[in-house]
Amino acid sequence: MKTTASHRFLHAYGIVFLAYLIVPLLVMGGAAFNSSKFPSPLPWTGFTWRWFNELFADSNMWWATLNTLWVAIAVVALSVPIGTGAAILLNNLKGRSRTILYAVMIAPILTPGVVIGVSTLVFWLRWGVPAGLHLSILGQTSFIAAYVMLMVLARLQSFDGGLEEAALDLGASHWQSLRRILLPHLYPALGTAAVLAFFQSVENFNTTQFTRGSQMTLTVYYGARGRSGVSPTINALAVILITITVVAAIGFEIWRRRKEAQKKLAA
């Protein structure tokens, strides 16, 4: 069915698809170095670092970044324990109650961010809590905890419950058994979940936009500013973020390949 010709077509399609994804990012990055005031690499009017300087001088941007970071840290601090506790609880249930609880837990993932934002706002208003980034933290946690739960639950499947029994049998308290036996097994999942939670929080727009009141995070600062007067400072920011992402991706790949090589040696 698939002749070499159609394979060639698919190879070409693959390359074009990659280009389709990557080129716009490169274009956006290119504009950061163009001295034209309009955020576009064309027409090219000359190389400049100006936009980077303006970016670093923008105190609002720094405030927004700070806010983004502390919101993200708070979200990680909340969602990782919640997700872990929920996963452990779910893992100990069977049958109907487990299915129902599982469905309720993943509902926030499927819910539009707008709905999460509005409901969080309305709920806390009843208790006299005004809009602000604290509500963004709560709104984001509601669905990010679900992602954490899924990752921890998956890791729990590979855990031998007999180890906990052995620990108890040797005289450990429940707390000691958790700390010395179960948690070490979960650490890889907890680490990945924390990283995932962090990045999901940083890039969140919808829920944050509805719950933030007048406070700013980085995403909202640029998202809201977009229409009115975009200057290439955002392109400068984009270059920085994309570079970090690419470096992280390459670093991760190198680490992954090294681990695989290690495994092959040990086997």
Place this chain on the structure above:
Amino acid sequence: MQAMVRRYGGFITGLSLALTAFWLLVLVLIPYFDMFESSFRPYLPFVDIGGPKDIYSLNNYLSIFHNPTDIKVNFFGFETKLFMSIHLWVFFLTIAFSCLSTFLAFLLCYPLAYYLAKVLEPGRLATFMLILIIPMWVSELLRTFAMFILLAFNGPLTILLQSIGVVTGGVRWTWSLWGYSGVVFTLIYVYVLFMLFPVYNAMTSLDSNQIEAAKDLGASRWRIHRRVVMPHCKPGIASGCVTVFMLCVGSLLVPGLLNSPSSQWFTELIYSRMFVENDWNGGAAYAFLMLIFCTIFVTLTMRLFKVGLADIAK
């Protein structure tokens, strides 16, 4: 529960229960319920809340039908006039264009998913995936902005085409499709990977021998896809479609940046009702409408594709 107390002790069990209860009740269920409840209450000045005027009604939901006006619609050369409320029209268009974006994203992804799962050598696959992941890790904001810059009136795409003589003057990329073309292009660009991964995953689980067998029996390429590959990938396709559709309908950033002056997205209506008109109850009703509709869509898709909830959740 008894078994859990025995296994983990009272304190840890209690802690897990407390964390889960806090999450599901305080962060999820009660806020949804509150939103649901306020959507039925009228928008009143502070003093009147809880008083005799505060009664339950469907008014906030029905308000989507209010203030009908004439809307001129130009559909492939046919001009008609519709008499309906703008909000309802926007709701309809949001759904329609989200469906269009989902469909186009699927068309775009399907060959690539097949390519990655069946054609590309495994050695090259890791590298390909790595490059593919980068736009994913780069946030939605940056992907949106990239398109925004590309499609700008005098933006790079225009200039490129000008330089090779295809167009003269600026091109309003965002003004076709009643002003939604920019939104549709960008939605596809921003969310295409959410379609790719579920479909790709489904494809990898397809045994290549089945394709070989079909080829042996003389099936044409089109038939093989229609009768062997696609049926197998149904859960993945359904999962991708549901995800992308919900992301499109609920998107706030993309329409915000790429709309043309005369077009709006339903999420923007919710936003303006909440923060411009300050009518939180009305905003709640609209948000709920959107949620109901998404749920209906998900259920219909699941029925259509005959898949269950468990298949879709990753």
Place this chain on the structure above:
Amino acid sequence: MTASVELRGVTMDFDKYRAVDNVSVKIEPGEFFSFLGPSGCGKTTILRMVSGFIEPTQGQVLIGEQDMAGIGPNKRPTAMIFQNLALFPLMKVWENISFGLEVRGIDKAARRKRAEELLDLVDLEGVADRYPAQLSGGQRQRVAIARALAVEPKVMLLDEPLSALDLKLRQHMRAELRAIQKRTKVTFIYITHDQGEALAMSDRVAVMSRGHIQQVDVPQNIYNEPTNGFVASFVGENNIFTGALSATKNFTTDVGAFAVTTGQGVSHDSKCRLYVRPEHVSLVAKPKAGANAVPATVEDISFEGNFAVVHLRDKTGRKLSAELKNDASTPPPAVGASTHVVFGPEHARVLLDSDAVAYDGEE
């Protein structure tokens, strides 16, 4: 330090399934006691009740004369060797062994020292810093034993610890475990489905089936004087004859009437069978008059080294077997030859059918 273990009227119900039914037994301090039975007989449940992972639905579990109701597994003076060993994969061998000491707050240097002493005790030097995954099956076994001994339990509970090992290692570990038990004088409660293990290692054995104890006795008596059909057929080989006990205390079968010894509780209207062990029969061409003899044809002979097993069939098609010492002066009959299976009344035991055995189809 050691303690007795007693079960008084212990019953365990899981929803609608009764795993253990009114079991009472007392295990003496320092005893090597085995529970022997097929899967599903309730022996694992009993072990888990003694260790504290489940509480009996009825009855009491006492360790050292103290009622253990409500006392969790981490507070009981027991230590368990799990069937899959349950060694902590992320800890080194010495950390595994000293885990029980770690949770009691003993400092690192003292723990390390004790771990190395225990490694000596179980004959396993030099592996202290390895991980369990790097050890062989037999080595892991010994680490599990050392880990349990580290907490100085009064009762050691062993859940079929040798079932995953190969034959030679199993036999070696049998002797090892027995030696360790004799040295430490700790009460060992051992569960297994392997009768050879139970008989070889234990001071006393409890044979179990379907939640009931069928017989508790020293190994010799379990083998030589089984109290009912289940115990007789579970432990050792048998030639089995169905029939009935007549008023004259003879057992009538479809191949003749035999002089027999009756077992516990057998009377002429009981459902019972006749059991004769293969090593207690001889093959004689012309039996004496009045002796218990069954005419049979030799089907097959397998030489097992110092004895031979002769497989025969009687006129009804019933399979019989005889175990003969490998003696050059009296060779076994040839294949196809007709002979008689002869046995004395003292070796012909008529025993009650225990309703715990499935009799249809045999074997």
